[in-house]
Amino acid sequence: MSTIESTIELTRNSRHVSTGRQMRNLPLSSATCPRSFVDRLDWIERLIVLAFYLWLVARILGNYWANGGLANLLLLPSEGMVVLFLLFRRRAQTISAHPTEWLVAIVATCSPMLVRPETAHSLVPPLIGAAVALMGITIQVMAKIALGRSLGLVPAHRGLKLNGPYRFVRHPMYAGYALSHVGFLLMNPTLWNVAMYVACTSLQIFRLLAEERLLRHDPRYRDYQAEVRCRLVPGIF
Numbered sequence: 001m002s003t004i005e006s007t008i009e010l011t012r013n014s015r016h017v018s019t020g021r022q023m024r025n026l027p028l029s030s031a032t033c034p035r036s037f038v039d040r041l042d043w044i045e046r047l048i049v050l051a052f053y054l055w056l057v058a059r060i061l062g063n064y065w066a067n068g069g070l071a072n073l074l075l076l077p078s079e080g081m082v083v084l085f086l087l088f089r090r091r092a093q094t095i096s097a098h099p100t101e102w103l104v105a106i107v108a109t110c111s112p113m114l115v116r117p118e119t120a121h122s123l124v125p126p127l128i129g130a131a132v133a134l135m136g137i138t139i140q141v142m143a144k145i146a147l148g149r150s151l152g153l154v155p156a157h158r159g160l161k162l163n164g165p166y167r168f169v170r171h172p173m174y175a176g177y178a179l180s181h182v183g184f185l186l187m188n189p190t191l192w193n194v195a196m197y198v199a200c201t202s203l204q205i206f207r208l209l210a211e212e213r214l215l216r217h218d219p220r221y222r223d224y225q226a227e228v229r230c231r232l233v234p235g236i237f
Helices: 003-025 028-032 035-067 070-087 099-114 126-150 172-187 191-215 219-227
Strands: none
Touching (some): 035 070, 035 099, 070 099, 070 126, 070 172, 099 191, 126 172, 172 191
């Protein structure tokens, strides 16, 4: 084999090795999943969340008509914004196909929709609970406006949105959810509701770490992480 032929062969081999390494480093959907499969995952996610939300609406309204409790109705726009933005979001560029990450995302999103209104033993006056919930909803709205149609549940890359509240913490929407959950829990302090919110918060932390692992494939997100150090609560996490 001539020197030129040897050089060409070595170049080809190095390209194959480089390509293999790049494929291993890509998110699972980018490396192995066709576009149609990614789209199906997108819609499955939306329909699951929509079904749980409609069930929540039926329970909250049923309790309101039977027992009152106007402040509990704030839970509907809080969770409903998730459904609205999911239905009209843009297509994912990449989306995780890992079953564990799907299970975590679905349970973390749907577990708050399983809470039960029970105002008989409220820890605070309804006005205080409603004020806390409204603060959480305000943070959520600001984060969702900043995200626009890039909102998702399962870790995915739908374009980076780094303005608004994302200038202060990397996951302000989760912070808003937590605050809204505290407001509802203060008015409805049952063991079931505590269990649902503890499960949700624990899984949200796992979920946001999974999102960051996927987004770190984008060098712009790595720069953003270096600039905004706090994930959820400034000075704490």
